[in-house]
Amino acid sequence: MSDPTVLQQEIAVEQQHVDRVYARLTELRRDASRAEKEGYQLAGVGTFGALVERDAMVYHAARRRRALDTEYEGLVFGRLDLRGGATHYVGRMGIRDENSQPLVVDWRAPAAAAFYRATAAEPLGVVRRRMIQSSRERVTGIEDDLLDPDSAPPDMRVVGDGALLASLSKATGHGMRDIVATIQREQDDAIRSPASGVTIVTGGPGTGKTAVALHRAAYLLYSDRSRFAGGGILVVGPSGVFVEYIATVLPSLGEDTATLRSLGSLMPGYDATRVDPGPVAAIKGSLRMRRVLERASHDAVPDGPTELRLLYRGALLRLDARQLDDLRRRALPRGARRNEVRGTGFDRVFDALWQQARQLKVTGLPEKREFEAELADRTDFREFLKAWWPRFTPMRVLRWLANPGRLRRYANGLLSREEIGTLQGSFDGLGEHGPTIADVALLDELDELMGRPRQPARKTKNPFHVRDGIQEVSTYADRQAAARAQQVQRDEDYRDFAHVVVDESQDVSPMQWRMIGRRGSYASWTVVGDPAQTAWAGDPAELDRSRDRALGSRKRNSYALTTNYRNSAEIFAVAASVIRTIMPDLPLPSAVRSTGVDPVDLVAEPAALADVVREVTEKQLTEVDGTIGVITPVPRREEMAGWVAGLPERVQVVTALEAKGMEYDAVVLVEPGSLTRDPAGIRTLYVALSRATQRLTTVGTDPRWHP
């Protein structure tokens, strides 16, 4: 423990600098607001080009002001004293004084790298690394590491007992802890990994994979803003709950150009949250489904017309079911997209009818073009064409799989009889409840297989448009929107992301890899995950293959994280003992923090389970300040949520699958025994047991739940 007077003196020294930074920040905010306001006031002056330029400037001013506001709290968090006497302050954003001298260096700048990377063995020119803790504008604490004692000047003081542990023992409150001040070296390696190619980060529970992925996104945006903000960064996470949770972290990193999507909402128009049972998800996720869907996408429309009869100039023209099938097949060879070759299908029908009319020697038969025009004018004929070859939406075709006969036909020879049986009934809810998360990848595949109907190019209004040298009237709001659109706006089905981050990648099925891959054809990637936490019940080799295909031949850089920052050592010991039963040789991270509080395991009579769960949860409310996760088996979520209804909002009920990636101060895991039936279940149990930072209670009716 360091001398309290020395500590106070050092705090006072840092407070002086922090005061200067905040004073400067106030000036910068004022300047940014002024630029913004002046922009609003100036109206209709100058050339149109100058106006647009000014709008973009105003937009930047607004963005800068927002960034200055967001990064207010804990703006300065580090100081480096370098050999030779120079000092740098490190913070959430770079700030310069009125003479353009740096007051704070952005944490992502090369000059700040040593803050995270220097060690006593390799000090990188750093004599003393100082962590500055503060609450709003007030410095509250300091933690130093003396990395190069031989180069330290005699009056250099060193205070504190280790910044990382101090930060970890704080309650998390709501949302994810911001780790920018305490990023560890092995994490920093991954964060600053080369921008191109694929960065793969693996590590056990709580090793900071998500934190690293998000800080990497922020780092990339900083290091090459035009490339990554221009193209955009897509961040894909497993569930909506999780995506919401990480959304609270990205803005605090100062970035608004990342698109966050769950696997159920990657396709525009859908936001699926329903989950299929493991074995169903395994089949729906398998690459064999592509062929199944391909067959569906080529099949005849259910209840479509089975024959065409037309009375034409006194003659009966007729196409029977076999002929119609034949015409469809010829217009739709393998690989053709049904929505794109609709016109070819119609041409085939015209041709066939024309041949017939000629063979029948119809009296007064006109030229072919005239004949076609006459038919096209007839409502009955047009109705036939629309019913025979409609425009298909992916959902329309996926629903055909709810029919057992069709499913069997499409899956014949691709899926086993048992698998077809498992799948049966799993598409029944599409109409009423919408798709499951696994269905969304199938819809995306169908979209790809069938293509989009050709539509005339839509005219978009261009607010920058100048016609015949005369500026069109455009409002200030229009131009402001256009300036912003040039920076960030993308269409809903945007696919050309510059970078794709996949979190919890161990749960991405082969079909989902295809769906994500379509959105990252030109991207560099960051893929983070932990194979031991996968809930995937299908073929692991297929999973690897499909991932490799999505990532292509890009160069890979791999990083392994080895320290668990989330769980207390006592909690992680329970989780570790569970995963060891199926993966005895798995290298596990070491948990750095011990609380001295052991997890509690309770057994309840079935009739008393609800009361015990409520009691335990209420007790946790008195023991921790932050969030409490009540984790339930998937099918019993609603029922168990009722057991803790009315408790404060910091009690959150999630299923074992939704708990993936989440973190709570206390966890009440209900019926752990329901998860021990197979290896996929045990891996899910491992996930659920490794969510808590401080308290873990398991409550179940089976005393022998431990696998």
Ligand SMILES: Nc1ncnc2c1ncn2[C@@H]1O[C@H](COP(=O)(O)OP(=O)(O)OP(=O)(O)O)[C@@H](O)[C@H]1O
């Ligand atoms: N360097 C660090 N300093 C402080 N806290 C950290 C650090 N690294 C990680 N943490 C904290 O540890 C917790 C776990 O991090 P994170 O959720 O990123 O882990 P993860 O590897 O994605 O976990 P899981 O695989 O279990 O979902 C978070 O609260 C995070 O803020």
